[in-house]
Amino acid sequence: MFKILRKELKSFLKDRRAMILTFLLPIPLITVFAFAFGGGNGKGTIDKIPLLVSDEDNSVLSQQTVTDLDSVKLLNVILCKYDSGINLVKTGKRAAIFDIPKGFSDSVKASKKFHWKLEYDAAESMEMGMLQQLLAQGLYRGKVVKMAGEKMITNSIGAQFPGMDSSTFKFVFSKIKENFGDAESDTSKKSSGKSSGGGGGGMGNMNETMKLETESVVSAELTSPGLVHAVAGTAVMMLLFSLTGMGGSLLDEKEQGTLKRLLYSPIHPSQIMLGKMFASILVACVQLTIMFTFTSFVFGLKVHDKILPLALVILATAFACSGFGVFLATIAKSRSQLQGLSTLIILSMSVLGGSMVPTFIMPSWMQNISCFTLNYWSVQGFYDVLWRQLPLSGILLMRLGILLLIGACFILLSFRFFRKNVLALD
Template identity: 25%
Template sequence: MSALIALVRKDLILYLSNRRALLISLLMPIVLGSFFGYLFGGSGAVSNGKIDIALVQLDNSGTSSKIAAGLKGDSALNVQELPLAVAQDKVRHGKLSVAVVLPAGFGAAAKNAFFGGHHKPEIPVYYDPSQAAVLAMVKGMLTQYVMQNVSAEMFDIKATDSYLNSSIETLQRNASQNPALLKMLSSIKEYQSRAVKKEENNKDEAQTKPEQAGLSVPYSTSDQALTSGLQKYNGYAHAFAGMSVQFILFMGIDAGIAVLLWRRMGLWNRLLAAPITLNTVLLARALSSAIIAFAILCVIFLFAMLVFHVQIAGSLAGFIGVGICFSLVTASFGLLIAAFGKTPEAARGLAMFSTLIMVMLGGAWVPTFLFPQWLQTFTLVVPTRWAVDGLDAMTWRGLGFDAALPAIAVQLGFTVLFGGTAIWKFRRDAQRE
């Protein structure tokens, strides 16, 4: 036991004396976790950025002016009125996401086409190909304001235009095509006529009438974020979980590469020549790596708690259990690299590639719910998926210890798989030597 403790102590001292390893293991996940946490919505105190779009106003009608005013007043948009050529250039160079053009005569054409009696006018929309999701959002907002303002003018009893009369006349010439629509428009015309007569009869009386608002979305939403904890969703919690997993795995790579360097320098054979068993050497290396990994995880989350108010809203025991099990996975992964790596250079390249794949599929960079369903199912065979999900469950999701048990069990399974395979390979090599 004293030999085991001495070997573990030696590994810890060597690691702490390596400033480069400390810098990579602690500073980089903190910086990247802060960045990705901000992108994921932060702690709720930071408002989401607006979508930058251009508006090219080529129509001077009142309808187009109201549509433009609606877009400018939308809290999700940052609208710049620009000439067409300038707007196209900014979108082309990626300085704006979308440019919307209200063409000349759009107001009149839209009202003529409102009831389907005339050709529908087109609104040119230019967009950055990398912002396809933003395009869909902007088109939805544009539809809302066009419908609201065009319908308001079409149903306004004080409207000076004769679009309703024109639509009725068009349908009367082709009454057999859509008699139901003709009946509806005639009823609207009759209602407007009665309203005008009533207003004329009561023109001496002071009346307050609500402003005609036109057609709009007939509902609103009450958005409520659901977690099991008392705290609101904190994007920094997921970001720091992902970055911790990534850079702790990098530390595991360094631990495995170190063993290969020991082999090259002859230190490995000297250790095996000492009065200690191979199992003791491997166990000491695994324990020291696991201790370092868990310490890194604790320091990173301590920073997240102090600076970004990340909280372990779920089970503290579950958080510790998930963290310890992932530390063991990291330690066994390092041994696996050392067991199968032929040279430090070749092993580092292969280990970095496999680690980045595991991190990507595990949801460390972006949440796995954004993946296609088949890919979400496939990532269940990746240990990092269980580590990230387990840390999420214990932090911002606020779940109990029972939610940590699957992540703990699966990670222990990967530890046995990686560690058992590494020990088998080390023993096989020792017998050959």
């Protein structure tokens, strides 16, 4: 038994590839996953969550509201115009926009009902939960709500007990305020888990008076964004694996001698590459179509009214993924090297690009990196079509263009490496 054990260890230690796969490969993967899931910046703390704020009122009170929000440690307030902000949310570039409507200041001063509006992309529902919690913290503990509350108490006492002397007024005011303060903190706690509805006001009708309205930018009866994410993210990741496997047939052909035989025949070497590439694209289109058809029939994903844009995203994704698969095959020296490389690169790209988890839970620097992955553009393209319902123009066309550009770059690089690595037969 010990002889076998010694022999096994000896042969393992001699196999450099096995050593790398066993000990080195997990390290970069752990690093990527840790950054994605483990609190953001790699130090165990969480990065600030960006929040678009549109101050349409542009008054002292509205500016104070912005200051109140800015004082929340984990919020990164970004001021913008409403139109440009809502466009960013609708196109999936930001999770939500907090709107302070015109007349906000007047409503507060007159103790009238007023509301803030948080419009969000439901595809980023996890980020929304955190945002609502932070908003409640900033708003209901801020100076504006405090001031509005005091104004309301004063008006309310004055209306119900006209002619009250100042010392009694002060006593009643302080008692009500005390209760209001308690209720206020309760409210902020309660509001944290809700997806919509008001936050504030412990005193009587405060709940109705100071309200945080939340609204999804996409109609609620549409498909669940989670479902879109599940199918799009998984489909792209699986596609990358299967197409890399297909691209790897180039290496198999080289090892088995059929590539050499193909080169003996009167066809140009580039035809071999292109033939493989088109086969990959075709398989990819069929694979994605099957996945979306399955999800449509089994889980009710609505695709029937978006056939054309969906087909275009599928085609662009298939093109980009096929280019990637063949590229990886041309830079690898052997099937086993390709396997190691593809596992590392595809898993990293899938984590970074939002195939496994939505990109918003990552720290901002990782979200920036995600733009460099194929998965990101593909998953966002599927979101645009199936969830955001964007027309076949603007941002969706841009995403399709980027996917095609990625595919074209990979194909050009593949040709270069095909000549350099694969065709070097002797």
